[in-house]
Every structure is written in C-alpha cells, then in structure tokens.
Amino acid sequence: MKKILRRLGEHKQLTALILLLLICAVLNILAWTVSGFSDWYAEHIFPVWVNTYGRLTSLIPISVGEVLIIFGVIFLLFTVLILLPILMIGCVNHRKTIRRIYLFTYGWILAFIVSTETLNCFILYHCSSFGDIYDIPSDEHSDEQLIALADVLIERTNELSYEVERDDGGHFVLTADLDKESKESLRSLEDEYPRLGGYYVTPKKIKNSFFMSQQYLMGIYFPFTMEANYNQEMYEVNLPETVTHELVHTKGFMQEDEANFVAFLACARSDSKDFNYSGYLSTLKYVLGKVGEYCGDAKEDELYEKVNENVWLDIKGNRKYWDDVQESDEGLFDSKEVAEISDKAMETSLKLNGVEDGKKSYGRMVDLLLNYYYSGGKER
Numbered sequence: 001m002k003k004i005l006r007r008l009g010e011h012k013q014l015t016a017l018i019l020l021l022l023i024c025a026v027l028n029i030l031a032w033t034v035s036g037f038s039d040w041y042a043e044h045i046f047p048v049w050v051n052t053y054g055r056l057t058s059l060i061p062i063s064v065g066e067v068l069i070i071f072g073v074i075f076l077l078f079t080v081l082i083l084l085p086i087l088m089i090g091c092v093n094h095r096k097t098i099r100r101i102y103l104f105t106y107g108w109i110l111a112f113i114v115s116t117e118t119l120n121c122f123i124l125y126h127c128s129s130f131g132d133i134y135d136i137p138s139d140e141h142s143d144e145q146l147i148a149l150a151d152v153l154i155e156r157t158n159e160l161s162y163e164v165e166r167d168d169g170g171h172f173v174l175t176a177d178l179d180k181e182s183k184e185s186l187r188s189l190e191d192e193y194p195r196l197g198g199y200y201v202t203p204k205k206i207k208n209s210f211f212m213s214q215q216y217l218m219g220i221y222f223p224f225t226m227e228a229n230y231n232q233e234m235y236e237v238n239l240p241e242t243v244t245h246e247l248v249h250t251k252g253f254m255q256e257d258e259a260n261f262v263a264f265l266a267c268a269r270s271d272s273k274d275f276n277y278s279g280y281l282s283t284l285k286y287v288l289g290k291v292g293e294y295c296g297d298a299k300e301d302e303l304y305e306k307v308n309e310n311v312w313l314d315i316k317g318n319r320k321y322w323d324d325v326q327e328s329d330e331g332l333f334d335s336k337e338v339a340e341i342s343d344k345a346m347e348t349s350l351k352l353n354g355v356e357d358g359k360k361s362y363g364r365m366v367d368l369l370l371n372y373y374y375s376g377g378k379e380r
Contacts (some may be wrong), residue, residue, distance in 0.1 A: 017107045024118040031123040038126040039133070042195070042252040049120055050250060051199050054226040058202040063229050065222030066206055072109075079105075113224060120223035121254060125353040130258040131368055134193055141370045143295050147303070149373055150291055153284045154306045160277040161310035170313045174236040176274035179203055182243045185270035186251075189262070196262070201250050203243045205232035213325040214335040218242040221249035235318040240278035241267055254353070257364035260286070264369065281314060283369065290366045 030037045057064045079102070087098050131138055165173040183200040190197035204227055206212055212220070212231040219230040219242040228246035230239065245263040253259055260283070267279025292300035307315070326335045 013104055014107075017104075017111055020111045020115060024114050027118055028122055031126040038123050039128050041123050042127050046120070046124065046252045047198065049226060050201065054201040054250065055199065057225050057227055061204075063204040063206055063222075063225075063227060065225040065227050065229060066208065068225065070208075116224040120226055121221075122353060124252045124254045127252065127254075129255070130193075130253060130261065131371060133195075136368065136371050137375045138371055139374070141367075141374060145370060145374060146287070146291060146294060146366075147299065149370060150284070150287045150303050151306070152373075153280060153287055154303060157277070157280040157284050157311055158306075158308045160273060160280055161308060161314070163273045164277050165274075166310070170310065171317045172235075172237040172277070172314050174239055174274055176240060176272040178230075178239060178243050181270055181272045181275055182240065182247055182266075185244060185266040185272070185275055186247055186262075188269050189266055193262075195251055195253075196248075196266075200247055201226060201228055203228045203230060203247060205230055209233040210325070210331055213322070214331060214333070216322060219246040221246050226250065235314070235321045237278055237281060237314045237318065240270075240272070240275040241282040244275070244279075257368060260365035261368045261372070264365070265372075281311065283365070285315075286366050287369070 031041075084098075084102065088095055091098060127133075130136070165175050167173050179202060182203060186196050186200065206220075206229050209231045210233060212218075213233055217231060218234055218238050219228070221228055228243065228250055230242050230246060234242075241263050244266050245259045248259040248262045248266075253262060264279045264283045267275040267282075270276055270279075288300055288303055291303060328335060
C-alpha cells in the first residue's frame with residue numbers, strides 16, 4: 001500500500017512538473033507569435049506579480065536573488081559532487097529512490113526558474129516599444145540634430161556639475177536617498193506614462209559587488225525574485241541612474257534602450273540634483289558615442305572639449321574605477337576572464353530574447369531621445 005501511494009505521489013509530481021513547463025512553453029510561444037498578447041499581459045497580469053511577489057521579497061532587507069544564487073551554486077556542487085557519490089555507494093539498495101529524489105528536486109528547481117523567468121521577463125521582451133505605446137514619433141534625424149542634442153546635454157551637465165556635492169579631490173559625492181528619490185522620480189512620470197505608476201519594489205545593493213564590477217555590471221534585475229539590484233562599490237555618480245534604470249525593468253520594460261530612456265527622463269525631472277546630474281552624465285556619454293559613430297571621432301573630441309573640469313573629473317574617476325577592477329588581483333576569479341564570460345552570456349541572453357543587436361541595444365536610447373526631443377518633449 002505504501003508503495004502504491006508513493007508511486008501515485010510521484011506520478012502527480014511528474015504530471016505537475018510537465019504541465020508547468022508546458023504552460024511556460026505555451027506562454028513563450030504566444031509572446032513570440034501573437035500580436036498584442038505581451039502588451040495585454042504587461043498591462044493586466046504582470047502588475048499582479050509586482051504587487052504580491054515583489055512586495056514579499058521587498059520585505060527582506062538583503063538581495064534574495066543574490067542569496068539564492070550563492071546557495072544554488074553551493075547546493076549544486078555539494079549534492080552532485082559530494083552527496084550523490086556517497087549515497088550511491090553507501091545505499092546500494094536504494095539507488096532508484098535516490099535517483100527519483102534527485103530528479104524531482106532538480107525538476108522543481110528548473111520549473112521555478114523557468115516559470116519566474118517566463119512570467120517576469122521573457123514575455124515582456126515582446127511588448128510593443130515604449131515609443132509605440134506612448135506615441136513618440138519614430139523619425140530619422142540628421143547629424144546636425146544629433147550634434148545639437150549633444151550641445152544641449154553638455155550645457156545642462158556642466159551646469160549641474162556645480163550643484164552637486166564634491167569631495168576634496170573634486171569628485172562627485174552622493175547625498176540623495178536612492179530608494180526614496182528613484183521611486184518618486186519615476187512616479188512623477190505616471191501622468192504621461194501610466195505604466196510607471198503604482199507600487200515599486202525596494203532597490204537592493206549587492207553584497208558581492210566586486211564580482212559585479214568584474215563583469216562591468218552596474219545593476220541587474222532578478223526576475224526570479226522580482227528585485228532591482230545595484231552595484232554598491234562603483235563610482236557613485238552612476239548610482240542614481242542605475243537604480244532608476246533597474247526599477248524601470250520592474251514595470252515591465254525589459255528593453256535596455258527603453259530603460260535607459262525612461263531612467264533619463266525620471267532623473268532629469270527629479271527634485272534631487274544628484275539624480276539630475278547622474279541622468280544627464282550617463283545620457284551624455286551615449287549621445288557623444290553616437291556622435292563619434294555617425295559624425296566622426298574629430299567631432300566627438302570637439303564636443304568633449306566643451307565639457308567642464310568637474311564633469312571630466314567624474315568621467316575619469318569612473319574610468320579609473322573600472323580599470324582598477326580589471327587590474328586587481330582580488331576576487332576568486334581573474335577579472336578579465338570574468339568580464340569576457342559575462343559579456344558573451346549577456347549578448348547571448350539578449351539575442352535569445354529577440355534583441356538582435358545584443359548589447360548595442362543600450363545605445364538605441366539615443367534614437368528614442370532624439371524622437372522625444374524633436375517632437376516637443378522636454379526633460380522637465
């Protein structure tokens with residue numbers, strides 16, 4: 001009788017696992033093939049997860065995602081390399097039971113990862129673009145318009161560089177409340193962009209931020225815990241824009257160029273000078289990069305000459321931080337190898353989700369900004 005009940009329980013478990021994975025497969029197929037499905041999901045279903053699961057993980061002061069990743073690696077290594085051989089050698093008569101336990105344990109772990117990634121990330125990659133949702137025109141712009149935009153950004157960035165706190169060496173010092181200001185700055189956009197309203201999860205710093213720095217990561221959104229995480233060790237001027245960027249993902253905007261664009265608008269309209277400056281400086285670097293791409297290095301250098309000393313101190317301070325990490329012998333792994341592996345993994349992940357130009361998509365925010373700016377949109 002016990003054997004029959006056990007087999008029945010295993011059958012139900014296997015059926016549930018297969019059914020859950022099939023549902024995820026169907027949802028992904030619908031997202032890729034059915035026009036409007038992802039938009040409907042982002043509008044009506046995704047907010048439910050943010051307001052329930054997101055609220056739950058936000059109650060925990062540390063990054064649940066970081067803890068799960070560390071625990072997962074340790075669990076995998078221990079159960080496969082140590083525990084499994086011991087059990088298979090010491091419990092010869094129970095090998096079938098051991099295999100079944102391992103099968104279901106890893107099966108449920110896989111199901112959790114696939115389902116949370118599907119519900120909180122994969123589907124959302126196939127939504128209509130931010131510009132299409134909110135009627136931002138999609139036009140082509142001249143090199144002269146790109147240069148004019150760069151001039152506007154340089155002027156405002158220079159002005160803001162005098163309005164933020166600086167240390168004795170002249171470098172930016174963060175004084176704003178990242179949690180409070182990032183949420184308020186995004187909520188200020190709700191009237192124009194309704195999906196940016198409502199509840200926001202709590203942004204969390206990553207304890208092992210040096211490992212993030214080895215990968216050139218400033219922030220990361222964990223779909224399996226609905227968390228916006230950020231690198232607490234990087235040069236501080238990056239923090240306001242990065243935290244805001246990651247929170248944009250928790251509103252269902254997965255495309256990196258869109259998250260960059262929305263983060264810029266939110267930072268630009270913030271009541272915090274730290275957020276204003278961080279948003280403008282981050283965006284300026286993207287725009288000047290596009291000037292170099294379309295107008296030549298000489299024009300890019302000419303525009304950089306208009307940048308004042310304060311801004312240059314922060315640009316150089318940021319570069320120095322990343323260079324120091326790559327040259328450092330800290331950490332368990334070589335920084336250059338970590339960076340290379342991370343770069344390939346991110347590129348692959350983006351392309352698997354339909355972002356054909358991979359990491360280059362980050363720079364597409366300049367096109368969105370040009371369309372916004374020349375259609376009459378204003379930062380404030």
